[in-house]
Amino acid sequence: MISSPLEQDRPWHIAHRTAAHIAAPLPLTHVALDAARGCTLARDISALIPVPAFDTAAMDGYAVSGEPPWTVVGCVLADRTANAPALTEGTAVEIATGAPVPAGASGVLPHERAERVGDTVTGPVAPGQHIRRRGEECAEGTSVLMAGSRVTPAAQGLVAGLGHDTLPVHPKPRVSVLVTGDELITTGLPRHGEVRDAIGPMLTGIIEHAGGILTGYDHLGDTAEKLAGGLVSAARSADAGNSDALVVCGASSAGPADHLRAVLHDAGAEMLVDGVACRPGHPQLLARLPEGRPVVGLPGNPYAALVAALTLLTPVLDALSGRQQPSLRRLPLSGEVTAHARDTRVITARDAGNHLVAVGRDKPGLLWGAALADVLAVVPPQWTGAPVEVLDLPGVPRGAL
Numbered sequence: 001m002i003s004s005p006l007e008q009d010r011p012w013h014i015a016h017r018t019a020a021h022i023a024a025p026l027p028l029t030h031v032a033l034d035a036a037r038g039c040t041l042a043r044d045i046s047a048l049i050p051v052p053a054f055d056t057a058a059m060d061g062y063a064v065s066g067e068p069p070w071t072v073v074g075c076v077l078a079d080r081t082a083n084a085p086a087l088t089e090g091t092a093v094e095i096a097t098g099a100p101v102p103a104g105a106s107g108v109l110p111h112e113r114a115e116r117v118g119d120t121v122t123g124p125v126a127p128g129q130h131i132r133r134r135g136e137e138c139a140e141g142t143s144v145l146m147a148g149s150r151v152t153p154a155a156q157g158l159v160a161g162l163g164h165d166t167l168p169v170h171p172k173p174r175v176s177v178l179v180t181g182d183e184l185i186t187t188g189l190p191r192h193g194e195v196r197d198a199i200g201p202m203l204t205g206i207i208e209h210a211g212g213i214l215t216g217y218d219h220l221g222d223t224a225e226k227l228a229g230g231l232v233s234a235a236r237s238a239d240a241g242n243s244d245a246l247v248v249c250g251a252s253s254a255g256p257a258d259h260l261r262a263v264l265h266d267a268g269a270e271m272l273v274d275g276v277a278c279r280p281g282h283p284q285l286l287a288r289l290p291e292g293r294p295v296v297g298l299p300g301n302p303y304a305a306l307v308a309a310l311t312l313l314t315p316v317l318d319a320l321s322g323r324q325q326p327s328l329r330r331l332p333l334s335g336e337v338t339a340h341a342r343d344t345r346v347i348t349a350r351d352a353g354n355h356l357v358a359v360g361r362d363k364p365g366l367l368w369g370a371a372l373a374d375v376l377a378v379v380p381p382q383w384t385g386a387p388v389e390v391l392d393l394p395g396v397p398r399g400a401l
């Protein structure tokens, strides 16, 4: 039985949470360090080597042994061949920062504190001064990153320094997108009856920001057959390993060309969110194909599609990537805001640091306000002014103002 969208509309928070629990994380795979950026760690990571890996000079100067004065007997640089003989009492070697400190050294005297005449050097050095001891910053085997954390550029640098070449991660979910609509064109000026596709161009960035990869993109016509065919071939390519989730844009409502619900029903899909009580974006949906793959249906109106992408698609990709759903921060909201009696409103806003200011220009059909905004504000039904939850907009730096 296919119901009309409005009858089934789920409260916004429930829809958001349902999407976050739709799927288990994709199975662990080992990927090269560079490819791991943005992925979620599937296991804790520990140090394969100590840091520093050997006793090392923390300053350019002289590694000395015993009390001054010292006779300079050589020079040690930070390279892999450095293998200086042990120092005996009263001797020193010139040493570079990072070079292995020879056995027998009692400290390192920085150049700027050293007085050197010929081969003799003197200066003040406390025992052990300016020597970084093996394992002092991180002992071998220490657990440094937890499973579930995201691989950031700093994390890549950290684990490279600790000897890793690959990382165990949940891979980035691959997403196939089907854009419906006979009226859509993808370049140039639309003629009468035509509309430029505004959803496709924003989806790649949204998917990437959510930690996924766009692996398939198709424009379909408006018939049920084309949509069913598109779903089948997208699902086939998914079987071939090309996608972990499907997104359908448009065809989500009740019009003569809106076949998504019927096609999903015929495909045996389980409908998990059949409309959301939010404005814009109420016809959005979330389903699971019989083999388990999630399908997110975005409404055709572009701003409604953006709201739906941040409501359902982002949490689905978080779930597949093994990322914990971040709890949304709350901020006070000012400006022209009219709450709805029954539905959540998702509106465009600027982030002024400790409060939000409504941007407006957020009618369903145009992304104008969204392109000017830093965030979307989630305004609950019958809102009377309490702080609201904040959805970060993909690609906008935090604290953009």
Ligand SMILES: Nc1nc2c(c(=O)[nH]1)N[C@H]1C(S)=C(S)[C@@H](COP(=O)(O)OP(=O)(O)OC[C@H]3O[C@@H](n4cnc5c(N)ncnc54)[C@H](O)[C@@H]3O)O[C@H]1N2
Pocket (backbone or CB within 6 Å): 005, 006, 179, 180, 181, 183, 184, 195, 196, 197, 198, 199, 200, 249, 250, 251, 252, 253, 254, 255, 258, 280, 281, 282, 283, 298, 299, 300, 301, 302, 304, 364
């Ligand atoms: N009887 C009802 N009609 C509508 C309802 C409803 O509840 N009952 N909901 C309205 C709402 S809200 C929305 S949103 C739209 C959703 O429509 P669909 O998802 O079925 O999408 P279409 O009908 O294909 O298109 C709607 C609109 O958006 C334009 N569009 C579609 N795709 C794109 C795209 N990729 N880029 C730019 N613009 C796009 C399309 O040309 C239409 O103008 O339904 C309402 N109707």
Ligand code: MOO
Pocket (backbone or CB within 6 Å): 278, 279, 280, 281, 282, 283, 299, 301, 304, 364, 365
């Ligand atoms: O999703 Mo629609 O208005 O709510 O554009």
